[in-house]
Amino acid sequence: MKFQKRLLRAEPNFQILTKLWQVNWLYVILICALAVVGYVALYSAGGGTSRPFAGPQSIRFCFGVVMMLGIALMSPAILVRMAWPLYIFSLILLVAVLRMGHVGKGAERWLMLGGMQVQPSELAKIALVLMLAAWFHKISYRSMGNPLLLVPPALMVLAPVALVLKEPNLGTAVIIGTVGASMFFGAGMRLWQIALLILPVPMLAKVAYSHLHDYQKARVTTFLHPESDPLGAGYNIIQSKIALGSGGMWGQGYLHGTQGQLNFLPEKQTDFIFTMIAEEWGYVGGITVIGMLLLLVFGGMLIAMRSRNQFGRLLGLGISMNFFLYCAVNLSMVMGAIPVGGVPLPLISYGGSAMLMVMFGFGLLMSAWVHRNATFGETTPGEKD
């Protein structure tokens, strides 16, 4: 068939089963292990039943695994072709969510699509990674020195960042911007270009703060002085710290975390799921989860380095950075290290679109691994000039 031919064009010798064999199963097992941690934690967050959170989430995960494997089989050439439409689609969704999104905690984030709550910003991140990887794949390392060639990808980053900021979801905007920047960095952006970009940052930060919404400013102030408003905005931070502290070294025991089980912990099934885990399983449990997350991040980076094509490398780097940033922002947030902002812990927090998009990302990463030896459409110094 035509489609199948196209699918297999880059690596004509691969059959589907062979490709499946090529999937990095160790990495998949690690993903599943974290999903199990998530299931166990959501079971506790539901008060000792799987009904409200754990059950639906595990179904989504299973669906996500299938999707991940499906994407893993797609050749880079197809993915590169998907990049533009997906990116445009994500921008359309971001505009749509601004027009008719559902307000949650002062930010327009949700969009109802076919009875499902969708967070367009989740899709936008993955689409941007794919888009940038495809773009940088096409230009040679040497031509990176030409600043004009960096303008289109810069606009590709700024468009979703601006739209997400408008939502306004500061946390996600920063993550998207940082993922984009890291990909510029990985693609081989020159030193002087980097220096030129960094200089105006402090000024921009000042302007940005003045445009923050009141509830975002409140988050910054209560982050600096959480005790100033213990029952208001500082409540989440204080209760989260209390829960972590009461966990101690060995934890209060599964299903026996008083803070979480008695609902003192806000949003324990989403943003504060890690607090719940650390309260019930103690520091030992908490550091284990952090270790597993770090393994996933490093694994992704190693997969990226192993790829022989720039597309795969940058795809791996973008996906890993995105995953890492989500973990880091969420963990810093629940430990009171940065202001609170609705950033879930990937794979563990309850939430449909976040879970699907994380698995979508891992699918792209897996594809980069499966097709790590492929070379296609890349302008290498030997071929050109």
Added chain:
Amino acid sequence: MKLRKKKSGARLMSRPEEGKNPSRGVFTRRALLLMAAQGAVLGALGERLYGLQVLNGSHYAKLAENNRLSKRFFAPPRGRITDRFGISVAANRVNWRALLLAEETSDIPGTLERFAQLVPLEPRDTTRIEHELRHKRRFIPIMLRDFLSWDDMARLELNMPSLPGVLIDVGTTRVYPFGPLLAHVVGYVAPPAEKDVVHNAELALPGMRVGRSGIEQTQDASLRGQVGSVEMEVNAVGRVMAELDRDEGLAGDEIALTIDSGLQQQVLGRIADQSASAVVMDCRNGEVLAMVSNPSFDPSLFDSGVSQAQWIEWTNNSQTPLINKAVSGLYPPGSTFKPAVAMAALRAGTLSPSDRISCPGYIDVGGTRFHCWSRYGHGSINLRQGLKYSCDVFFYEVARRTGMDVIAATSELFGLGAKLPEIELPHVRQGLIPTPTWRRAHGHHWNGGDTIVSGIGQGFVQVTPLQLATYASRIATGRNVQPHLIRSVAGRLAGLTDLGHATGMDMPENFFEDIRAGMYAVVNEEGGTAPKARLDIPGVQMAGKTGSAQVRRVSRAMRESGHFNSANLPWEYRPHALFICYAPYDAPRYATAVVIEHGNAGADVAAPLARDIMTDTLRRDPVNHREPPGQEVAQAEVD
């Protein structure tokens, strides 16, 4: 952080890449750099987690414990008050009430409207409910209506499905089975005022009551009991998840009064509708057996709140139903003061029992003529006759000879114008025996005439009925009897009930004999002022003294017009009628003081009343009974 990454990345970049595909080498180095940064960030977070969970864990664990535990308190049952025979005079009754839990209904106005259709809410209730809805947290129940009848409850139970958030609950309320009969002694309770709650947070508990008068007020602390508590695990919104520990608290102490409610009822029956006060005491140990102040009020009205109309009616009533006349009413003792004047003179040596003083019907002192109540005088009489005839001139002269300082000192030993430290009632007034020093302290000159007038218990002299009863007791026994109302607390007898408690008064017994003989003559001898007080019990006599205290000066013109009759005066200008007495004469056991406001002559009004009261007391003989004597005592209904 981003900034740092890129700067160190630049260092790696300084080595130009050689080879077929420079981008892969650059990528690997930069990716390793990013990994180092990622590892550093997650490592730092792991370190922070260690700090939060392990290093400062105990601090946060304590905070968590405080978070989770909530101690709630509940009101203990208030102690019962009984009379001397264990009959309840203040008890607790089960009170069914309807509460509203605001968090369990989404439509509060609708629920209230449907509720009001079933059980009517008064405007006062509605405003209170609205106030509480605004000020209480949503999980604290609000009282809608209490004292629900069976019909109300049945209607509510039937309609429960349409009344979300409404619950029926049982509490207790204070009841006074005898109502107005003992209102002044027992007092009443009322919900605590906001300033009470400031001083004692326990009072904020639903069902807590504060004693506002009488024994309820003075014994509030022991009646109140100890607050019980439940320690509960609560969740973040305060909903109870589990009960961890329970302290039932302690019910308030049961207090037994010295009052005999049956006798109290009989005394009130004798007083009928007169504005009067009467005190019956055990004259050996000071137990107050009956203390009546008429008219009275219904003490149970205060628990649920007194209506404006009722309050105005009480405060505008010239017969002062809210005031306990027995301890707060001040009256000139009139001639009942004469035994005290006599004792003062005997002790001072200015009078001997055999001294005779001539009464021509008047006496001139300092240019003023003071009249005896008898226009024709009593001739030459001694102390015994002076008391028997209640001769004013005799006591004018005795007072003149003795001086007011000496009289005041002695009469205070009898309890007149003195503090009665053991009486367990609030608003006890001390009264006054005037002295020249007191008069000067108020910027006036003490005239000789003031002493003369004071000698017959007029002028500035003011005493309470309880003081008069104490005075009669002390004359009868020669002991420092202390009137008191509490017989036992939580089953332990109060110390004062002991017969040996009262010490002897520092006065010669023969002087007492002379005075008692005079008081015996008042009642039992031909020509005494109170023949109407003679007891109709064979072999038992009582001794007494009449008193008619003018409330305004009788002018000479009125007196000399010949047909002066105080009974023709408007009620509030008529003299008070007083009588003090004790019986049996030869073995005193009971003492009584009666004051009838504006009752005219003590001899005609107060003496017969005192006789009837004393007769009832002697017949019942409450101090020698362990069970309520007599079947005529109607038991008040107790739920």
